[in-house]
Amino acid sequence: MKFYLNGNWENRDQVTEVTNPYDNSIVDVVPKATEADIETALQSAVKGAASMAETTGYERFEILRRTADLIQQRSEDLAELLSKEEGKTLPESRLEVDRSVQTMELSGEEAKRISGEQLPLDGGKDVRNRLGFTLRVPCGVVVAISPFNFPLNLVCHKVGPALAAGNAVILKPASDTPLVSLEFVKILLEAGLPPLGIQCLTGSGAVIGGGLCADPRVRKITFTGSREVGEDICRVAGLKKVTMELGSNCPLIVLPDADLDAAAQAAAVSGYANAGQVCISTQRLIVADEIHEAMVDRLQTKIATVTAGNQLDATTTMGPMVRSSDAERVQNWISQAVDEGARLVCGGERDGAVMQATLLDHTTSAMKINREELFGPAVAVMKAKDVHEAIRLANDTEYGLSAGVFTQDIDAAMRFAREVQSGNIHINWSPFWRTDLMPYGGLKGSGMGKEGPKYAVEEMTETKAVVIHTK
Numbered sequence: 506m507k508f509y510l511n512g513n514w515e516n517r518d519q520v521t522e523v524t525n526p527y528d529n530s531i532v533d534v535v536p537k538a539t540e541a542d543i544e545t546a547l548q549s550a551v552k553g554a555a556s557m558a559e560t561t562g563y564e565r566f567e568i569l570r571r572t573a574d575l576i577q578q579r580s581e582d583l584a585e586l587l588s589k590e591e592g593k594t595l596p597e598s599r600l601e602v603d604r605s606v607q608t609m610e611l612s613g614e615e616a617k618r619i620s621g622e623q624l625p626l627d628g629g630k631d632v633r634n635r636l637g638f639t640l641r642v643p644c645g646v647v648v649a650i651s652p653f654n655f656p657l658n659l660v661c662h663k664v665g666p667a668l669a670a671g672n673a674v675i676l677k678p679a680s681d682t683p684l685v686s687l688e689f690v691k692i693l694l695e696a697g698l699p700p701l702g703i704q705c706l707t708g709s710g711a712v713i714g715g716g717l718c719a720d721p722r723v724r725k726i727t728f729t730g731s732r733e734v735g736e737d738i739c740r741v742a743g744l745k746k747v748t749m750e751l752g753s754n755c756p757l758i759v760l761p762d763a764d765l766d767a768a769a770q771a772a773a774v775s776g777y778a779n780a781g782q783v784c785i786s787t788q789r790l791i792v793a794d795e796i797h798e799a800m801v802d803r804l805q806t807k808i809a810t811v812t813a814g815n816q817l818d819a820t821t822t823m824g825p826m827v828r829s830s831d832a833e834r835v836q837n838w839i840s841q842a843v844d845e846g847a848r849l850v851c852g853g854e855r856d857g858a859v860m861q862a863t864l865l866d867h868t869t870s871a872m873k874i875n876r877e878e879l880f881g882p883a884v885a886v887m888k889a890k891d892v893h894e895a896i897r898l899a900n901d902t903e904y905g906l907s908a909g910v911f912t913q914d915i916d917a918a919m920r921f922a923r924e925v926q927s928g929n930i931h932i933n934w935s936p937f938w939r940t941d942l943m944p945y946g947g948l949k950g951s952g953m954g955k956e957g958p959k960y961a962v963e964e965m966t967e968t969k970a971v972v973i974h975t976k
Contacts, residue, residue: 506533506683508707509690510542511549512700517542521708523684526592526825526858527815535683537708543716546675546704547646551722553673553701554645560699562616565669569613571696573606579692580606583657585817587685591656592824592858593779594816605658605689608941611958612665619670619962624970634975641966643671644725644746648717650710650738652729653827654782656682660689662941663727666961668693668702672725676705677714681827683707710734718742725965729784731878732904732950748954748964750946752878753906754788755936756899758921760892761793763911765803767933771909772884773807775937777862780813780826781835781882784951785907785929785936788879790886791895797888801866804884805850811862813882825858826881832860835881839863842874842885852883870901878904892917900926905948907936927951 507514517536525532538546557565576583584598593601624637649663656679667674678686690705706713714734718726719741728738729750739747757775759768775787792800816824826832832855839853842865852863863883868875874885889895892912899908907929910921918932928947931938939945946955954964 506535506687508536508538508687509703509705511545511704521680523590523681525589526827526829527817532586532589533684535687535707538706538713540712540716542706543713546706547717547720547722549701550646550673550675550704553699553703554643556699557668557671557673557702558643560671562619565616565671566613568693568697569609569616569665569669572693573609573613575692575696576602576609576689577606583685583688586688587657587682588816588824590682590684591653592816592827594821594824595819597779597824601655601658604941605661608658608661608958609665611942612661612669612962615666615958615962616669619966621968624972626972635972636975637970637972640969640971642969644965644967645672646723647672647674647725647727647965648677648723649674650677650714650726650728650730651679651686653679653681654779657685657689658941659729660686662956662958662961663729664689664693664703666958667725667727667965668698669958670962670965672965673701674703675717675723676703677710677717678705678707680708680710714738715741727954727961727964735952746964746967748946748956748961749952750784750954750956751906751950751952752880753784753904753947753951754875754878754902755785755907755909756789756791756902756925757787757908757935758791758889758892758895758899758910759793759796759800760895760910760912760914760917761795762913763796764933765796765800768911769800769803769807771911771935771937772804773811775935776884777808777811777823777882778937780823780860782826782880783937785939786880787884787909787935787937789875789899790884791889791898792886793895794888794890797886801850801864801886805864808851808862808864813859813861823862823882826860827858829858831881832858835860835879835883838874838879839865839883842868842872845869845872847872847874847885870898876902892920896921896924900924903950906951907931907947909935
């Protein structure tokens with residue numbers, strides 16, 4: 506498959522193989538962009554930004570509306586391609602494609618709602634005969650760097666709002682999962698996007714991302730990925746607007762009065778969806794002492810129904826991880842936790858990139874599996890004597906993306922909402938929940954800025970203050 510640059514689909518001599526993580530079969534190859542391609546993309550995007558700025562909000566709405574319709578029409582083909590390159594099961598891929606339709610619909614609607622406000626200049630001194638208002642204008646060139654785990658919907662969350670706001674976009678899809686992103690670019694162009702409104706470069710993230718993020722012609726960067734890479738981007742970005750959606754190790758608290766069956770079901774769904782490769786997966790399960798054994802027993806029963814294997818097989822409920830090396834890393838973290846005193850309740854085995862759903866009990870906050878982002882199919886259980894200790898354990902991390910609690914105690918729930926340091930708070934559900942219109946983003950090491958089309962459009966625009974001075 507070719508990449509899209511300066512209004513053309515192009516090949517290069519050097520390519521990257523995109524493989525199915527289950528059996529390492531080659532799905533397709535993509536070109537490796539060069540430093541010269543980066544410069545071409547920047548020059549083209551500057552021209553594209555001027556072209557996009559001339560479009561009306563309604564014209565951009567029509568493009569994004571048609572894009573949503575085309576994604577819907579091709580949903581099964583997109584889902585199959587997504588499963589082949591990423592490793593998630595077909596039902597999971599179909600859900601992602603369906604969400605992508607909504608993300609583009611919402612982005613299109615927001616294109617019609619970009620507005621400023623009248624300034625209350627009368628509240629200042631010496632303001633007679635003056636009228637003030639604000640204008641929201643596009644940033645210009647937006648660099649969008651997307652992750653492998655949601656290679657269509659998270660691309661839509663970046664590209665949709667950026668185009669809705671009237672920007673041009675340079676898209677860098679994840680090296681492991683670029684194919685569905687390239688198909689998305691084809692759909693955008695078919696829907697009527699100006700040819701220079703988007704560029705899409707494939708290849709090394711270190712080469713492409715670094716070169717784009719440091720360039721002063723780029724005004725806005727939106728990135729989803731690891732905290733380490735996010736910090737590197739911020740160091741080279743300089744005076745640019747940035748949205749950083751970074752990692753986490755999300756906690757789920759279960760208090761004594763919780764519905765344990767509902768909590769166990771939520772933990773099972775949220776811990777192992779997409780083989781645990783979701784920023785808001787439940788990684789740390791913090792359970793009150795008196796219900797600890799009952800909760801672990803219920804969760805173990807739920808995990809027993811998880812079938813890991815070929816993501817294209819209808820009987821599989823959890824596909825492989827995106828790389829065998831990642832599955833090996835997860836297995837090593839599990840072994841390290843066991844060596845430090847954790848009890849392996851179930852799982853812990855792998856075959857290539859297929860990692861079994863794993864449950865660890867009697868873990869501590871000092872263990873690596875509770876300190877860092879695992880990004881794999883394992884849940885680590887810790888005990889807490891009361892809600893105060895549970896909240897302390899939940900906050901004992903550098904991250905703060907999403908957190909959940911199960912309780913019928915409204916006072917405990919509200920204390921959790923106020924005191925847990927997380928950008929998304931869920932009461933009587935797990936951290937693993939997002940609808941595409943909500944504001945979504947983290948605190949602390951989990952990043953800055955918000956996604957969700959309404960909120961992302963605000964991030965993708967800049968504000969001018971205009972004052973009319975009359976006689």
